[in-house]
Amino acid sequence: MSGLELSALVTSAAGLVVLVPGLAMLLLFAVPGWRVGSLVNVGAxxxxxxxxxxxxxLPPRADVLLHVDAFNIYLVALTAFVGLSTAIFSAAYIRFEVNSGKLAEPYLRFYHAMYQAFMGSMLLALLANNLGVMWVAVEGATLATVLMVSLYRTHESIEAAWKYFILCGVGIALALFGTTILYLAARPVVGTGLDAMTFSTLLPRAGEFNPAILNLAFVFLLVGYGTKVGLAPLHAWLPDAHAEGPTPISAVLSGLLLNVALYAVLRCKMLLAQNTGAIAPGPLMLTMGLASLMLAAFSLWKRRDIKRFFAYSSIEHMGLATFAFGMGGPLANFAGLLHMTMHSLTKSAIFFAVGQAAQVKGTQKFAEISGLTASHPWLGWGLVAGVAMIAGLPPSGVFMSEFLLLTTTFARQPWLAALLALGLLTGLAAMVARIQGVAFGATMPDKSEPPSAAALVPLYLHLALVLVAGVWLPEPLVAWFVQVAALLG
Amino acid sequence: MRPLGFGELSYDVAHLLGAIVLVLSFAMLYQRRLMALINIYALQAVVLALAAAWQGWVQGAAHLFVTAAIALLFKAIFVPVALRRIVVKLMIHRTIETVLGIGLSMVAGVALVALSIMVVLPITGEAAVLTREDLALALSVVLIGMLVMITRRNAITQVVGFMSLENGLILAAVGVEGMPLVVELIIAFSVMVAFIIFGIFFFQIRERFDTLDLHYLESFRGERR
Known part of the structure; x- marks a missing residue:
């Protein structure tokens, strides 16, 4: 990489989005004290x-490393927004953990730096125009989160981190192999040089690639990045990583990282959609999506750990989104894009609530978190509202995307729609069954004072957004979704 | 590019080096001693460095020499030394337990090679012969690396399997002529490997468990009670 390209990276508007968290990471390594650290984290x-x-x-633009288009612009904004609200939640969460003696000072400096490293690499993955840069960014995001999952250094968190590392490491390795093969397919058409792996070069000419090599590349990319999406049967790392890490990390893993991995898969799917000779990626994605939905919906019933429960719910919803994109067509793609956005907002909100509930009660077990609406009305009702939304009850954005997906599937593949409905209802029933005790059961005694009320702000902010989206979607958002849905084929 | 085939030096040498990398993967499958396994990995990295340098020479691509240098310094020297130190310091058992027997592992390995040849060769008809066969060899190395990871319970051997998988990726990447960002990608991957090795040491697995054997680590599965 020459100095010229690096300077372009720094000066472009898109580059700035990546640069800010990058510099903040360096700063946070130097900042002593967790109080200042969490403030700098929020400020960055x-x-x-x-x-x-x-x-x-600014007008959309593409250079050799970064690009901004209709697909990534709203995901970038969403990622930065959830990153900010999680940072606010994290500040309250961290204060509580330090006061209760669970986390020590040196780890926190590291935690805040890694938080920014994680945000920066996710934003880089979204903005990357270059397949290679995108891969490096996804890998960087993995490294940053692995370190944070093991933050508590308990037996379980180390096992979770190791599992996450090994499984996602292999996934990422396969994605790199897929990237290499994709370049092999593209090389006779686009030639060599740094811009030969950029989406803006590949996309218009994808129709001329050798379809057989392109197919092979896509299979590797789907399995590789699909591991990070948490698609069955490659999901084994996800519940452990969510349950054992600090809750703010569960929120950004679920709300953001899974989206970024799915985004990577979709970028590659776009290339296939341009090539008439290539296999239809639909059936593969439909199968994986439906398998994830079913597996997660039925697994929800057996969970005793509340964070693990919502981790399985994330598998369910990423399965739904993958199903939608596998279905294809303007309506299903629209539903998928909307679902990615709504799931991201709702699930991170739920983790904000769950994190506080677990801190107050001193446990993550369902049996011991009980009667929240009576003892902590704001927290309890917030959690109830979040669960009602993620379960797909109207009026919420999640309801809208699921309804849209179900109707379009029913019109085209009634049998698949029946399976989809079965999965959705099973998940819904598990949600209702589980949340009753947590919200309305006999009140269990608190182990400690609740964290500050500031931690409730992000929760209600997210819920309000999802509620509004269920009633009214802003015009520009609809326009982007329609435009991207057409590109996805 | 002029067509290459048997009997031409550049083709034969590249083929030979790729094949040696694959043979060393098989050697990993039957090795039962930890230190010997690390040695085989180091040898594989040396051959990989030679393969990358040869491709750099044939393709006239200077950046592949950088790739070769990274493979030699980091993978063939730094990583094996670090792993040996960890084995000694953490007093890990020097013999490896395998899930599959040696014979079965070898059969599975041969099947994986056959699979990659059958997958890669028919569909890459348009690409240069050298690229096709390199890719088939590389995919075999990747798959056998995964097999090593699956059939070993010990954390160090899983990491060695992962790194030999990575060797397969590098073999593929240097074989595809003109691929941009090869050096950057390989550096990024090396950082990940360094983190894993660092992780074994600093995750303090040793501090809390008597063994690095993941069999013991999996004391809880899926759900805490």
């Missing part, structure tokens, strides 16, 4: 969000 997230919002006011 505000700046990142501002830089991301600035992209809306």
């Amino acid at each position: 997230s505000v700046l990142t969000l501002l830089a991301a919002l600035r992209l809306f006011f």
Whole structure:
């Protein structure tokens, strides 16, 4: 990489979005004290969000490393927004953990730096125009989260981190193999050089690639990045990583990282959609999506650990989104894009609530978190609202995307729609059954004081957004979704 | 590019080096002693470095020499030394337990090679002969690396399997002529490998468990009670 390209990376508006968390990471390594650290973390997230919002006011552009288009612009904004609200939640969460003696000072400096490293690499993965850069960014995001999952250094968290490392390491390795093969397919058409692996070069000419090699590449990319999406049967790392790490990390893993991995799969699917000779990626994605949905919906019933429960729910919803994109067509793709967005907002909100509930009660077990609406009305009802939304009850954005997906599937593949409905209802029933005790059961005694009320702000902010989206979607958002849905084929 | 085939030096040498990398993968499958396994890995990395350098020479691509240098310094020297130190310091058992027997592992390995040849060769008809066969060899190395990871319970051997899988990826990447960002990708991957090795040491697995054997680590499965 030459100095010229690096300077372009720094000066472009898209580059700034990646640069802010990158610099914040370096700063956070140097900042002593967790109080200052968590403030810097929030401040850097505000700046990142501002830089991301600035992209809306500039014309879309593509250079050799980064690009901004209709598909990634809203995901970048969403990622920066959830990154900020999680940083606010994290500040309250961390204060509680330090006061209760669960986390020690040196680990926290590291935690905050890794938080920004994680945000930066996810934003880089979304903005990357280059397949190779995207791969490096996804790998970086994995490394940052592995370190955070093992933050508590308990027996379970180390096992979870090791499992995450090994499974996602192999997944990422396969994605790199897929990237190499994709370049092999593209090489006779696009030639060599740094821009030969950029989406803006590949996409218009994907129709001329050798379809057989392109197919092979896609299978590797789907399995590789699909591991990170948490698609069955490659999901084994996901519940452990969510349950054993700090809750803010569960929120960003579920809300953001899974989206980024799915985004990577979809970028590659776009290339296949341009090539008439290639296999239809639909059936593969339908199968994996439906398998994830079913597996997760039925696994929900057996969970005793509340964070593990919502981790399985994430598998369910990523399965739904993958199913939608596998279905294809403007309507199903629209539903998939909407579902990615809504799941991201709702699930992170739920983790905000779950994190506080687990801190107050001093446990993650369902049996011991009980009667929240009576003892902590704001927290309890927030959790109930979040669960009602993620379960797909109207009026919420999740309901809208699921309804849209179900109707379009029913019109085209009634049998698949029946399976889809079965999965959705099983998940819904498990949600209702589990949340009753947590919200309305006999009140269990608190182990400690609840964290500050500031931690409730992100929760209600997210819930309000999902509620609004269920009633009214802003015009520009619809326009982007329609445009991207057409590109996805 | 002029067509290559048997009997031409550049083709034969590349083929030979790729094949040696694959043979060393098989050697990993039957090795029962930990230190010997690490030695085989180091040898594989040396041959990989030679293969990358040869491709750099044939393709006239200077950046592949950088790739070769990274493979030699990091993978063939630094990683094996670090692993040996970990084995000694953590007093890990020097013999490896396998899930599958040696014979079965070898049969599975041969089947994987056959599979990759059958997958890669028919569909890459348009690509150069050298690239096709390199890719088939590389895919075999990748799959056998995964097999090593699956059939061993010990954390160090899983990491060695992972790194030999990575060797397969590098073999593929240097074989595809003109692939951009090869060096950057390989550096990124090396960072990941370094983190894993660092992780074994600093995750303090040793501090909390008597063994690195993951069989013991999996004391809880799926759900805490």
